Amino acid sequence: xxxxxxxxxxxxxxxxxxxxxxxxxxxxxxxxxxxxxxxxxxxxxxxxxxxxxxxxxxxxxxxxxxxxxxxxxxxxxxxxxxxxxxxxxxxxxxxxxxxxxxxxxxxxxxxxxxxxxxxxxxxxxxxxxxxxxxxxxxxxxxxxxxxxxxxxxxxxxxxxxxxxxxxxxxxxxxxxxxxxxxxxxxxxxxxxxxxxxxxxxxxxxxxxxxxxxxxxxxxxxxxxxxxxxxxxxxxxxxxxxxxxxxxxxxxxxxxxx
Amino acid sequence: xxxxxxxxxxxxxxxxxxxxxxxxxxxxxxxxxxxxxxxxxxxxxxxxxxxxxxxxxxxxxxxxxxxxxxxxxxxxxxxxxxxxxxxxxxxxxxxxxxxxxxxxxxxxxxxxxxxxxxxxxxxxxxxxxxxxxxxxxxxxxxxxxxxxxxxxxxxxxxxxxxxxxxxxxxxxxxxxxxxxxxxxxxxxxxxxxxxxxxxxxxxxxxxxxxxxxxx
Numbered sequence: 001x002x003x004x005x006x007x008x009x010x011x012x013x014x015x016x017x018x019x020x021x022x023x024x025x026x027x028x029x030x031x032x033x034x035x036x037x038x039x040x041x042x043x044x045x046x047x048x049x050x051x052x053x054x055x056x057x058x059x060x061x062x063x064x065x066x067x068x069x070x071x072x073x074x075x076x077x078x079x080x081x082x083x084x085x086x087x088x089x090x091x092x093x094x095x096x097x098x099x100x101x102x103x104x105x106x107x108x109x110x111x112x113x114x115x116x117x118x119x120x121x122x123x124x125x126x127x128x129x130x131x132x133x134x135x136x137x138x139x140x141x142x143x144x145x146x147x148x149x150x151x152x153x154x155x156x157x158x159x160x161x162x163x164x165x166x167x168x169x170x171x172x173x174x175x176x177x178x179x180x181x182x183x184x185x186x187x188x189x190x191x192x193x194x195x196x197x198x199x200x201x202x203x204x205x206x207x208x209x210x211x212x213x214x215x216x217x218x219x220x221x222x223x224x225x226x227x228x229x230x231x232x233x234x235x236x237x238x239x240x241x242x243x244x245x246x247x248x249x250x251x252x253x254x255x256x257x
Numbered sequence: 258x259x260x261x262x263x264x265x266x267x268x269x270x271x272x273x274x275x276x277x278x279x280x281x282x283x284x285x286x287x288x289x290x291x292x293x294x295x296x297x298x299x300x301x302x303x304x305x306x307x308x309x310x311x312x313x314x315x316x317x318x319x320x321x322x323x324x325x326x327x328x329x330x331x332x333x334x335x336x337x338x339x340x341x342x343x344x345x346x347x348x349x350x351x352x353x354x355x356x357x358x359x360x361x362x363x364x365x366x367x368x369x370x371x372x373x374x375x376x377x378x379x380x381x382x383x384x385x386x387x388x389x390x391x392x393x394x395x396x397x398x399x400x401x402x403x404x405x406x407x408x409x410x411x412x413x414x415x416x417x418x419x420x421x422x423x424x425x426x427x428x429x430x431x432x433x434x435x436x437x438x439x440x441x442x443x444x445x446x447x448x449x450x451x452x453x454x455x456x457x458x459x460x461x462x463x464x465x466x467x468x469x470x471x472x
Contacts, residue, residue: 002422003379003399040447045379071274076401076445096270098445121267121304123375123403172375203373224371226378256379256399 003256004220004248005045005227006241007205008234010035011052012081015065018052019235029235033068039234040073042241045256047077048101048175048229054082055104056149061088063095070096078126086115093120101175103128104148107155107162110169117170122202127171131159131192132179144192151179159192160199167200174204175229181209185232188215190223197224205229212239213247220253259283259458260295262322264312266337267303275444275451281458289321297458298325301444302337306362306406307349309341319355326357326436331462333390334438336404339431342438343408358433359411367423374423375405382418382429382441389464390437390456391418391430398449400429400441407440435462 010017010032017035018026029035036047049069051061061082069077079092080101089100106113106127116125130151131144139145144159163174176196178189188206197204203226206219210230219225233239245255261272263285276283283299284291292298300322302309313319326332334342341354346362354362365374379399384391402420407427410416417437418430429440437457443450 001381002376005378043447070270071277074271074275074278074445074447074451076442093268094270096268096274098268098271123303123377173377201370201373203377226373 001254003045003254004216004225005205006216006244006255007046007048007227007229008039008044008241009048009050009207009229009231011050011231012062012065013053015062017235019232032065033072035235036069036077037072039241040075043245043257044075044241046075046227047073049077049079049097050101051079051081052150055084061092063091066092066095066097080126080128084109085112086119089116089120089124093124099124099126099173101126101128103130106166107146107148107157110165113166113169113171117172122170122172125171126173126175127163127166128175128177129159129162130177130179133189133192142192142195144195147179151182160195163196163200167202171202173202174200175207176204176225177207177229178209182207183232184209185211187211188219188223188225188228190218193219193223193225203227213244213251216244217248217251217253258295259297259299260292261285261299261301262292262318262338263287264302264309264316264318266309266312267301269301271442272299272301272335272444275454276458279451279455279458287316287318289317292318292321292325295325295330297331297333297460298322299333299335300338300342301335302341303403304337305349306337306341306346306352306354309337310352310354313341322355323357329435329462331457331460332436333443333457334436335443336440339438339440340404340406340408342431342436343410346406348406357436358408358415358431358438360409360415361411362406362408364406365423365425369424372423375403376422377403380420380422380441382420384418384430386414386417388417388430388432388437389460390432390453392456394449394452400439400443400446400450402429402441404440408438432465434465437465
């Protein structure tokens with residue numbers, strides 16, 4: 001039985017893990033390497049490290065930080081932020097990341113997905129997307145529109161159309177980070193997660209809104225997510241990975257313990 | 258010294274870092290002489306079988322790997338590096354592989370669309386025969402997989418570990434003589450994977466199940 005993955009997400013700004021709501025009011029939470037190691041020792045299944053200001057600052061990913069995280073953990077981790085070319089991907093993978101995540105820059109230039117998949121295999125290329133609910137069904141029949149640049153810009157692109165296109169190009173996994181749910185701790189946005197999970201044959205990761213184990217269970221069981229990203233509730237010590245996994249196991253969800 | 262074979266088939270950094278954590282010296286190399294001189298060989302790999310075989314041929318490594326195995330060097334295949342130890346793979350329209358273990362590599366064919374391909378994530382491995390590389394570990398444990406094809410050994414005794422996915426019970430660890438191979442990423446499988454890697458780094462290449470010899 002393939003287990004459902006719990007993936008802590010580290011948003012890094014200038015070498016420090018931070019947490020904000022909708023990319024605002026960021027609070028310093030500590031050193032990414034120490035935090036990554038702690039979650040690894042606690043039994044997280046994977047990690048994702050976003051260099052969240054790299055794109056906005058028009059610079060490449062902080063590779064020194066990626067290499068330090070790689071040294072600290074013996075599980076796969078994905079790197080996002082500042083990845084805009086195959087050369088960027090190659091550097092992040094050589095620094096020890098298992099996967100690279102592309103988001104805004106892939107909307108601008110979708111071919112980067114195909115180029116990455118050809119060079120390193122689909123399993124290395126993760127598409128991150130930030131959909132927001134929209135009433136404009138003419139433009140976005142799924143009811144969800146892709147935003148870019150940290151939710152600041154709407155694109156007019158339908159979330160399901162974009163997910164399908166990304167998988168055709170070679171994306172091996174899709175992280176669905178709901179703009180509406182991000183940072184709320186009120187649960188994942190199940191509808192958009194399910195729409196994407198039903199539309200594509202690759203694993204889908206629910207992101208944004210995790211508040212408790214029940215929310216993860218709903219993402220896995222109700223929305224069909226293969227994995228879930230958790231951030232704030234771990235960073236603030238509200239819960240731990242072993243506690244989440246124990247509760248999920250009690251709810252009948254297969255987890256690695 | 259442990260040689261990590263570099264044949265342009267994926268990321269070798271994590272194997273090197275895992276050995277570094279264990280305090281084991283390793284070298285990432287495409288040099289036949291360096292591989293031939295190594296005390297142990299790790300043969301990783303990510304990607305497609307066809308391209309991998311082509312790269313091995315271009316780098317002049319096919320004979321090097323055969324000799325290392327024939328000479329008794331403890332040899333660890335990982336992921337694609339496990340698959341191409343077998344005789345042939347269905348991938349890329351059919352590929353003749355190294356043939357160091359009898360059997361073929363086939364694709365998952367799930368009936369249930371929920372069983373996504375690639376098989377990606379943590380799944381249970383049951384150790385079904387004793388082996389020095391997983392001696393002392395619990396009878397089963399979770400390991401990290403990323404693959405769309407799996408090896409079907411022709412000799413049942415070569416299957417040392419089994420895993421269930423997409424309606425099949427497939428061979429997730431194979432071994433014979435001085436060769437052991439894991440479909441999962443031993444180097445990314447947390448503390449359990451690290452323990453196996455440590456045991457491999459100490460293994461003398463003997464003590465595999467009786468009757469299990471490479472072809």
